[in-house]
Amino acid sequence: MNTRTVEIGVGVFVALGFAALLMLAMRVSNLAESGGGHGYSVVAHFDNVGGLKVRSPVTIAGVRVGRVSDIRYDSEHYVAAVTMSIEPQFDRIPADSSASVLTAGLLGEQYIGLEPGGDETSLKDGDEIKFTQSALVLEQVVGQFLFSKASEGSK
Amino acid sequence: MTGSLAALGRWAIGVFGRLGRGHLFLLQVLGASATLLPRFGLVVAQIWSVGVLSLLIIIVAGTFVGMVLGLQGYNTLVDFGAEESLGVAVAKSLTRELGPVIAALLFAGRAGSALTAEIGLMKATEQLEGMEMMAVDPLRRVVAPRFLAGLIAMPLLAAIFTAIGVLGGYFVGVGLLGVDDGAFWSQMQAKVELMDDVVNGVVVKSLVFGWVVTWIAVFEGYDCVPTSEGVGKATTRTVVHSSLAVLGLDFVLTALMFNQ
Numbered sequence: 001m002n003t004r005t006v007e008i009g010v011g012v013f014v015a016l017g018f019a020a021l022l023m024l025a026m027r028v029s030n031l032a033e034s035g036g037g038h039g040y041s042v043v044a045h046f047d048n049v050g051g052l053k054v055r056s057p058v059t060i061a062g063v064r065v066g067r068v069s070d071i072r073y074d075s076e077h078y079v080a081a082v083t084m085s086i087e088p089q090f091d092r093i094p095a096d097s098s099a100s101v102l103t104a105g106l107l108g109e110q111y112i113g114l115e116p117g118g119d120e121t122s123l124k125d126g127d128e129i130k131f132t133q134s135a136l137v138l139e140q141v142v143g144q145f146l147f148s149k150a151s152e153g154s155k
Numbered sequence: 156m157t158g159s160l161a162a163l164g165r166w167a168i169g170v171f172g173r174l175g176r177g178h179l180f181l182l183q184v185l186g187a188s189a190t191l192l193p194r195f196g197l198v199v200a201q202i203w204s205v206g207v208l209s210l211l212i213i214i215v216a217g218t219f220v221g222m223v224l225g226l227q228g229y230n231t232l233v234d235f236g237a238e239e240s241l242g243v244a245v246a247k248s249l250t251r252e253l254g255p256v257i258a259a260l261l262f263a264g265r266a267g268s269a270l271t272a273e274i275g276l277m278k279a280t281e282q283l284e285g286m287e288m289m290a291v292d293p294l295r296r297v298v299a300p301r302f303l304a305g306l307i308a309m310p311l312l313a314a315i316f317t318a319i320g321v322l323g324g325y326f327v328g329v330g331l332l333g334v335d336d337g338a339f340w341s342q343m344q345a346k347v348e349l350m351d352d353v354v355n356g357v358v359v360k361s362l363v364f365g366w367v368v369t370w371i372a373v374f375e376g377y378d379c380v381p382t383s384e385g386v387g388k389a390t391t392r393t394v395v396h397s398s399l400a401v402l403g404l405d406f407v408l409t410a411l412m413f414n415q
Binding site: 003006007009010012013014016017018019020021023024025027028029030 | 196199200202203206207210246250308310311312314315317318319321340343344345347348349352353357358
């Protein structure tokens with residue numbers, strides 16, 4: 001095997017390997033859509049976040065506008081403080097918007113849905129979303145249902 | 156009684172002696188590798204034999220593994236009406252486990268055995284001593300280029316295997332079974348993480364596997380009994396030990412990386 005052929009072969013091999021890595025990065029993983037963490041962040045407090053995770057989507061009208069960047073427990077008020085990073089191009093979200101923890105489909109993952117309010121001023125970096133609705137916990141819903149059934153029966 | 160105790164002791168001393176020799180050998184090879192950068196042509200020639208010549212088996216195996224994953228994943232997911240998640244299932248299992256592991260097992264069988272046999276035969280035919288006589292360090296001339304070539308080739312082979320596997324899964328899922336094209340890719344992109352799955356899974360794992368497999372291969376060759384029988388045994392040991400090492404290390408790496 002002469003040196004030239006070997007060099008060309010190895011060149012093709014290395015190029016192929018890097019092309020495969022590039023494909024894995026761009027096409028298979030989410031490098032293309034995640035523009036790095038340079039959005040603005042807003043905070044919301046929930047009584048219960050259910051199965052929400054860091055990097056869960058934040059949507060308005062079903063369109064993803066950001067991601068959850070941090071979830072921590074606020075031990076003063078006994079609630080969960082969720083920090084969301086909203087992408088910079090969505091800078092006109094009314095300040096009195098409400099946030100709720102929703103579930104995609106019956107068994108899907110949980111995400112935050114923002115419902116726009118009517119305020120003229122927009123959310124800025126560090127703002128808090130005041131109106132929140134917690135995740136639906138199945139046991140509590142079933143419990144409430146049984147409770148209301150029982151009180152109906154006793155009437 | 157004393158006889159069997161002595162046999163046990165002899166076995167243990169042999170095992171630990173080999174382990175120690177292997178690690179000293181690795182240090183020497185690393186030292187020799189550092190001096191190799193100005194003569195990178197030697198490494199390129201070895202990348203040809205361990206990397207380029209392994210391409211065919213890697214591509215064929217990757218295609219079929221991806222296609223099987225597509226078929227089996229579809230059969231399981233369609234019961235839950237979740238066949239849109241086929242892309243996620245195929246890509247996650249390939250990037251995290253199957254890609255690096257199967258590529259490393261194939262690499263051990265295809266390239267590792269050849270490395271051991273080549274170096275072992277050089278030793279058996281006294282070519283290594285010949286080099287030493289001519290003041291050429293066989294570690295630098297023979298072993299280090301092969302070690303570096305394995306280290307470079309393995310991640311590239313694993314990446315090619317994984318990418319081809321995803322395409323194989325795409326071919327079966329979207330092409331034959333009728334999963335939605337857009338959902339296949341968009342669900343995959345939503346769930347597969349660049350750092351967690353592609354970098355940790357494919358690149359880091361296969362670097363570790365490439366390191367271990369080539370290390371075992373060149374050591375077995377260099378340390379073999381210089382007879383035709385010894386070379387044969389060393390080649391077998393390379394394949395067995397490096398396959399076991401890959402599977403064991405894969406468990407450790409998975410536990411370290413994905414244990415949240």
